[in-house]
Amino acid sequence: MSIQVTASGQACGATVRGVDLRDLDDDAVASIRSSWLEHKVLAFPDQELSDTDLERFTLRFGPFGNDPFFASIDGHPQIAAIRRTATETSSLFAENWHADWSFQEFPPDGTCLYGKIIPPVGGDTLFTNQQAALEEMPAELRGQIDGRVAIHSARGGYAPDGTYGDDDESDRSMQIVPSDDAYATQRHPLIRIHPETGAETLYSVLGYIIGIDGMETDAGRALLAELYHWQTREAFQYRHRWEPNMLVMWDNRCVLHRATGGYEGHERLLHRTTIGYNPDVRAA
Ligand code: SIN
Numbered sequence: 001m002s003i004q005v006t007a008s009g010q011a012c013g014a015t016v017r018g019v020d021l022r023d024l025d026d027d028a029v030a031s032i033r034s035s036w037l038e039h040k041v042l043a044f045p046d047q048e049l050s051d052t053d054l055e056r057f058t059l060r061f062g063p064f065g066n067d068p069f070f071a072s073i074d075g076h077p078q079i080a081a082i083r084r085t086a087t088e089t090s091s092l093f094a095e096n097w098h099a100d101w102s103f104q105e106f107p108p109d110g111t112c113l114y115g116k117i118i119p120p121v122g123g124d125t126l127f128t129n130q131q132a133a134l135e136e137m138p139a140e141l142r143g144q145i146d147g148r149v150a151i152h153s154a155r156g157g158y159a160p161d162g163t164y165g166d167d168d169e170s171d172r173s174m175q176i177v178p179s180d181d182a183y184a185t186q187r188h189p190l191i192r193i194h195p196e197t198g199a200e201t202l203y204s205v206l207g208y209i210i211g212i213d214g215m216e217t218d219a220g221r222a223l224l225a226e227l228y229h230w231q232t233r234e235a236f237q238y239r240h241r242w243e244p245n246m247l248v249m250w251d252n253r254c255v256l257h258r259a260t261g262g263y264e265g266h267e268r269l270l271h272r273t274t275i276g277y278n279p280d281v282r283a284a
Contacts, residue, residue, distance in 0.1 A: 012129040013238035014039035065108030065274030069158040071175030090169035103152040106277035117269040122262025134202040154182035198283035
């Protein structure tokens with residue numbers, strides 16, 4: 001059976017059929033990788049994957065990433081459960097636009113998320129294409145960010161006094177582990193070159209950025225707010241609707257993503273791995 005890739009018709013994203021992710025030869029991996037770079041988010045419906053299968057799939061695309069602040073599931077140190085019970089009242093996890101772990105020196109190239117329990121309504125994941133956001137950015141705004149470097153940190157989310165810190169709601173079912181490590185900072189340019197496609201992309205992650213090098217706090221915040229308004233416009237978005245047994249992989253180097261709610265009274269459970277930074281991949 002040959003691999004069929006159907007573009008979403010939105011700003012990024014495609015659905016891939018005709019492949020069994022438990023049994024990939026090198027040609028299939030190369031074909032998936034090329035579609036991933038083109039569409040940035042790939043959804044594979046109807047995949048019966050065990051946790052070991054999910055790990056094996058992830059490793060075909062790079063090393064595992066280093067996932068801080070999450071407990072892993074039993075027996076699988078590289079897999080985190082993205083979980084919400086039917087009765088949970090805590091704030092939604094990952095509801096702000098972000099690229100995974102942008103506060104690391106080498107953030108993960110990609111993320112894999114596998115749908116296990118999917119609510120009948122709501123719970124979509126939104127993506128926004130940051131290559132397109134940069135390509136279409138007004139020259140005046142682009143002129144303000146050229147050469148600028150942002151300071152990233154996990155403190156707002158994962159420090160003991162952060163959103164998911166010591167005062168987080170008690171009925172959160174996700175296993176989050178806040179830590180003082182979240183106060184560390186890391187600098188990344190606001191415009192980066194995607195190492196595999198060679199394309200310029202916007203790398204502004206409001207929730208993880210605490211300032212811009214060389215700018216006064218208020219001026220930096222105002223610029224980040226203007227960028228946020230631009231980069232999250234509907235024109236750059238793809239809305240992903242989940243099904244059970246669907247695997248989605250996205251490219252953190254050129255998309256942001258966020259969770260959505262709307263499934264109160266229903267359980268939601270997905271298993272997640274990250275594809276770590278791979279220094280060996282380069283634009284052809
Ligand atoms: C995530 O950001 O890892 C989770 C996204 C989602 O729950 O839809």
